[in-house]
Amino acid sequence: MDITPPAEERxxxxxxxxxxxDGLGAPLRAVAQDAGVSAGLIIHHYGSRAQLLExxxxxxxxxxxxxxxxxxxxxxxxxxxxLAEAERYAPVVGYVLRRLQDGGPLAIQLVEDFxxxxxxxFAQGEEAGVINPSRDPVARARVLxxxxxxxxxxxxxxxxxxxxxxxxxxxxxxxxxxxxxxLLELYTVPLLTxxxxxxxxxxARPDADRTTPTTDGKTP
Amino acid sequence: MDITPPAEERxxxxxxxxxxxDGLGAPLRAVAQDAGVSAGLIIHHYGSRAQLLExxxxxxxxxxxxxxxxxxxxxxxxxxxxLAEAERYAPVVGYVLRRLQDGGPLAIQLVEDFxxxxxxxFAQGEEAGVINPSRDPVARARVLxxxxxxxxxxxxxxxxxxxxxxxxxxxxxxxxxxxxxxLLELYTVPLLTxxxxxxxxxxARPDADRTTPTTDGKTP
DNA sequence: ACTACGGCTGAACGGGTGTTCAATAGGCTA
DNA sequence: TAGCCTATTGAACACCCGTTCAGCCGTAGT
Numbered sequence: 391m392d393i394t395p396p397a398e399e400r401x402x403x404x405x406x407x408x409x410x411x412d413g414l415g416a417p418l419r420a421v422a423q424d425a426g427v428s429a430g431l432i433i434h435h436y437g438s439r440a441q442l443l444e445x446x447x448x449x450x451x452x453x454x455x456x457x458x459x460x461x462x463x464x465x466x467x468x469x470x471x472x473l474a475e476a477e478r479y480a481p482v483v484g485y486v487l488r489r490l491q492d493g494g495p496l497a498i499q500l501v502e503d504f505x506x507x508x509x510x511x512f513a514q515g516e517e518a519g520v521i522n523p524s525r526d527p528v529a530r531a532r533v534l535x536x537x538x539x540x541x542x543x544x545x546x547x548x549x550x551x552x553x554x555x556x557x558x559x560x561x562x563x564x565x566x567x568x569x570x571x572x573l574l575e576l577y578t579v580p581l582l583t584x585x586x587x588x589x590x591x592x593x594a595r596p597d598a599d600r601t602t603p604t605t606d607g608k609t610p
Numbered sequence: 611m612d613i614t615p616p617a618e619e620r621x622x623x624x625x626x627x628x629x630x631x632d633g634l635g636a637p638l639r640a641v642a643q644d645a646g647v648s649a650g651l652i653i654h655h656y657g658s659r660a661q662l663l664e665x666x667x668x669x670x671x672x673x674x675x676x677x678x679x680x681x682x683x684x685x686x687x688x689x690x691x692x693l694a695e696a697e698r699y700a701p702v703v704g705y706v707l708r709r710l711q712d713g714g715p716l717a718i719q720l721v722e723d724f725x726x727x728x729x730x731x732f733a734q735g736e737e738a739g740v741i742n743p744s745r746d747p748v749a750r751a752r753v754l755x756x757x758x759x760x761x762x763x764x765x766x767x768x769x770x771x772x773x774x775x776x777x778x779x780x781x782x783x784x785x786x787x788x789x790x791x792x793l794l795e796l797y798t799v800p801l802l803t804x805x806x807x808x809x810x811x812x813x814a815r816p817d818a819d820r821t822t823p824t825t826d827g828k829t830p
Numbered sequence: 831a832c833t834a835c836g837g838c839t840g841a842a843c844g845g846g847t848g849t850t851c852a853a854t855a856g857g858c859t860a
Numbered sequence: 861t862a863g864c865c866t867a868t869t870g871a872a873c874a875c876c877c878g879t880t881c882a883g884c885c886g887t888a889g890t
Contacts, residue, residue: 397837415635417877428839433879435837491711493767501764522803529792533761534801540760541753544721547713572749574808581754581797583742588794617867637847648869649848655867659848832890839884850873860863 398435401425403481405432406446410484411553414443414492446485447496453482455503480555483562487553490543505535541569618655621645623701625652625666630704631773634663634712666705667716673702675723700775703782707773710763725755761789 394400404425408416418439422429436442457479490497508531515521524530545565546553554561582588614620624645628636638659642649656662677699710717728751735741744750765785766773774781802808 418879419877429878430840430880431838439878490764490767493769493771497764497767520803520807521801522799524792524795526792526795529788530796533789533792533796536761536764537757540762540764541756542760543763544710544717544756544760547710547717549713551713568749569753570811571808572744572746572753574802574811575744575746576750576753577801578805578808579742580800581741582794583740585798587740588791588798591790591794638849639847650850650870651868653849834889835887837885837887839882841881843878843880845877845879847876848874851871852869853871854867854869856865856867858863858865860861 397425397427397431401427401432401435401442402445402449405442406449406485407481407555409443409446410481410488411555413551414488418442447489447494450482450486450489451496451499451503453479454486454500480558484553484555484558487543487546490539491546501536501539504539505532508532508535617645617647617651621647621652621655621662622665622669625662626669626705627701627775629663629666630701630708631775633771634708638662663714667709667714670702670706670709671716671719671723673699674706674720697779700778704773704775704778707763707766710759711766721756721759724759725752728752728755 395403401421405421408421408424412420418432419429421442422432425432432439432442436445486500490500505528509528512521512524512527512531516523516527542565549561615623621641625641628641628644632640638652639649641662642652645652652659652662656665706720710720725748729748732741732744732747732751736743736747762785769781
């Protein structure tokens with residue numbers, strides 16, 4: 391029943407897994423050993439280490455894009471947690487975290503993706519009447535996405551230098567669970583008691599109001 | 611006028627700077643060259659590369675602890691931005707970012723520190739009547755801190771693989787400025803239109819209520 | 831059956847790393 | 861002055877890394 395995939399695919403999966411566990415700095419030879427091939431073969435198929443990472447990036451992007459049915463505004467973090475539940479995808483989720491940690495074009499791309507999706511998602515919620523409108527929906531979605539993703543990223547150091555993919559789903563679930571109540575509270579009852587701070591800051595810089603331009607006489 | 615500090619201190623400053631610019635993986639020899647000494651001397655003074663990093667950690671911790679006068683609930687991110695304004699501290703701020711990125715005990719320690727300070731800060735605000743109370747102030751402070759710090763961390767990849775310490779203050783300021791309006795809005799008008807989500811989730815798990823224990827008949 | 835070819839290997843190369851160590855220079859003490 | 865301790869160096873060592881390359885092997889084509 392265990393038909394082994396062709397070497398090229400086996401390498402990519404091993405790479406995803408190993409990079410997730412040990413970080414993107416993991417040596418090629420470790421990947422090779424995991425895939426049961428020689429280091430040379432990786433180069434033969436992918437050209438170079440950098441290109442192997444690119445292949446991993448693309449795979450990660452595909453997987454995350456194919457699973458953009460979030461649950462609620464817990465946002466990107468929750469989505470990743472859900473995705474990891476399907477243990478088949480745990481390596482990809484781990485890799486995504488590592489990639490966000492390490493930077494590179496994909497990191498930006500991913501955040502962009504998630505943020506764009508959040509915009510759409512919030513717009514739906516707004517129409518349904520469960521989410522309050524914003525003076526700048528795009529900025530709001532971006533901030534919330536970056537915060538959710540960033541907070542998740544900040545949990546990474548708490549793990550050992552090695553990520554345990556077996557426990558990753560449980561760990562992510564535990565984290566999102568702990569996060570959820572304070573977050574929901576924050577989304578329900580505002581942090582600040584009145585709008586004086588916002589008003590003051592808005593009055594101090596009468597610059598951008600891209601959605602509703604020109605005249606608004608809201609400053610008291 | 612340019613009295614050069616003793617070599618040991620010069621090494622530490624060079625290390626802070628170089629690690630901030632190139633990441634914690636920067637070679638010892640690069641640090642040595644910046645400090646105008648040989649690589650061997652670094653080992654002679656600090657024992658090993660790992661211990662040099664520990665020394666950097668301790669220095670960073672001291673500096674951040676000595677400057678914990680935040681302005682408002684923009685939180686840790688804003689504080690770091692302010693600290694970087696004093697260009698003298700830019701290397702330390704850069705190092706802190708790199709360290710948060712890389713993990714390790716200090717990363718946890720720093721978050722802990724910031725979160726603890728946020729608790730205190732929020733409590734003051736609550737007493738002053740500008741901040742709404744929370745059912746779990748510690749959790750709230752932690753979440754907000756992790757989010758602010760994490761979001762900042764997520765901006766790092768957007769920079770090149772090298773951090774430009776000259777531009778770091780301006781960059782941080784630009785980021786916090788862009789962040790501020792959406793964030794203030796989020797803190798003023800809640801994301802969700804009603805408390806149904808929070809209520810539902812709270813009803814589903816009648817577990818922790820650490821601050822006000824025993825009986826509270828708040829679930830409708 | 832012979833050839834050609836693509837997947838694949840293992841050894842080797844070249845570069846970069848942290849660390850060691852013998853040796854030097856310089857200032858303090860006796 | 862003689863001795864000694866510390867700061868400092870530069871070369872060397874041992875290791876790990878990505879990449880190269882010559883060659884092996886099995887299979888498909890003729």
